[in-house]
Amino acid sequence: MPSEPLLTFTDRGICCPRGGFFIDPWRPVDRALITHGHSDHARPGHGAYLATVAAAPVIRHRLGAIRLDTIAYGERRRIGGVTVSFHPAGHVPGSAQIRIEGAGEVWVVSGDYKTEPDTLSEPFEPVACHTFISECTFGLPVFRWQPQAAIAADLNAWWAGNAAEGRVSILGAYALGKAQRLMAAVDPAIGPILTHGAVEATTAVLRAQGITLPPTRHAGAGIDAKSHPGALVIAPPSALGTPWAARFGPASEAFASGWMALRGVRRRRGHGRGFVLSDHADWDGLNSAIRATGAERVFVTHGYTAIFRRWLEDQGYDAGIVATEYQGETADAEAESDPALPGTME
Template sequence: MARDPVLIFTEKGIYCPDGDFFIDPWRPVARALITHGHSDHARPGHGSYLATAAAAPVIRHRLGDVAMDTIAYGEPRRIGGVTVSFHPAGHVPGSAQIRVERAGEVWVVSGDYKVQDDGLSEPFAPVPCHSFISECTFGLPVFHWQSNAAVMGQINRWWAANAAEGRVSVLGAYALGKAQRILTGIDASIGPVLTHGAVEATNAVLRAQGIRLPATTQVTAGVDAASHPGALVLAPPSALGSVWAARFGPAAQAFASGWMALRGVRRRRGLAQGFVLSDHADWDGLNAAIRATGAERVFVTHGYTSVFRRWLETQGYEAGIVATEYEGEGLDAPEAEVIAPPAAEPTT
């Protein structure tokens, strides 16, 4: 007689009935297991939180004094009728895939992940399973990432050229993960590195955990192009073109994102320069990660779900779509020349 699934999909999030917990729920629940600290996965209002020891400080920084328990990578923990463990996702520092086992049947929830080693996050580790719930933010063949070193080289050359012309370089990058990845990879000898307050606050949390980052100066009153000529400024994407950024005069502005792989996105955002850099897996990375799990059944969430599910079915997988409220790597809707991610579809 067939048993109920290990994980089910509800209006509050991904739920484990045998353990009575949710994974990255988007509605308040009593017990939440959290893959990482980005706001679409770690939300306020839960009764208790469980996350990796490396992810917990950022979650506390964002959510305040929540009831938080931590777990080491690979540490098995019994919760009700299942055993859970957290495994590196390679997305941002402390990010995890969550493995749930019941009587030998294994399900894994990927959270957000990338297979490319960024020199900052704990490298992605495939987890064998029967059922894999995978993001597919960039689930189209057009998305193909260059090596981390190659992109950092591009950023360094852009920054150095701007500095030689006496201009500040303002680079849009998400405050958790992307900004620190850039800090880890750039050549800090080119010039001073300035940070928006949101980026610097996250830097402080990660430094307190022992993560080494180059020296940075937070942008405050009096910190501008005159005081720091030729600087690289790391700021959230929303700061590009803002009054905040105007203090740097006719600065060069760019955005680091996987969406820069799409023709027209950079132009629509009024940017002369963009860098294709993502903390999510590209097409090849998604396929490699799924193959490495050995899973027979794959559910896809947030991104090009319809396209990617159909592709998986042609590859022999039993595939379905999970309607979630995760956002992936946010940006304006992609250009019409690329198939846009559809609205959430019924869970199958």
């Protein structure tokens, strides 16, 4: 292998010196390759952006008038001294892993990913490489997800029970990906589905791309428990327990996140229910994805990095940690409460 690594780790982000670009940089750079539209990966201020065709509409919605080029999944493009391609990550619609090849060496940057199909996102595709940079948001054995069908059954039972008692159900979920995944999973025959402005705006962008979702209504002024009894309200986590949510009266609140697998997190959040549903890979998903790459060297980022690195070393990998500013589901939650972002207000 060449003496200079194909990718380097800098204070601006993951850099490809031979290609003259960064991947999901967190400080302004001239050229950024973006894995997906969540705010901890797609940030403002870069000179030029490259993302998948399916990720571009949400990125434009969130960042406004930027110089954005698009690439199809699997398309190989020469940039400087390397060849890049984008491959499905299964995280949210349009999300990608980025493959970089140069001088006989292949690296893959995972971005955020999950291995279980969700009917909305393009299914995760393992990509063979020498070095894999993997997220490990949920890199502990305690994080093992139930099948999506089982979670949907629990959600529908909770919603139907609340509706039968005359209560509105308020479900906290991130506006890009998780909210739409929940819409597709619940039974709209139970009652109307209402949405916070941040969720409705992002959902409209995805509908315009041809993604089929059940009918929803923006829960703006004049929409409350009296006008829509027994409704399901999908809102960013930041909206739970606020005056905006109080308009729905003595509602039942719940939160959908992988963190709900931890009792301490459920208690601290104080919601009536916690549904364990994540757009990130669980313990088994992380391990199966890494094995499928055939990589000998693995760098892990954002999550239980120290523990997961030691585990990988025990399995025989050359493993390391990449310090980044990606924060997985925590960052997504903060993004939805940022009034400076388009579509986040009521």
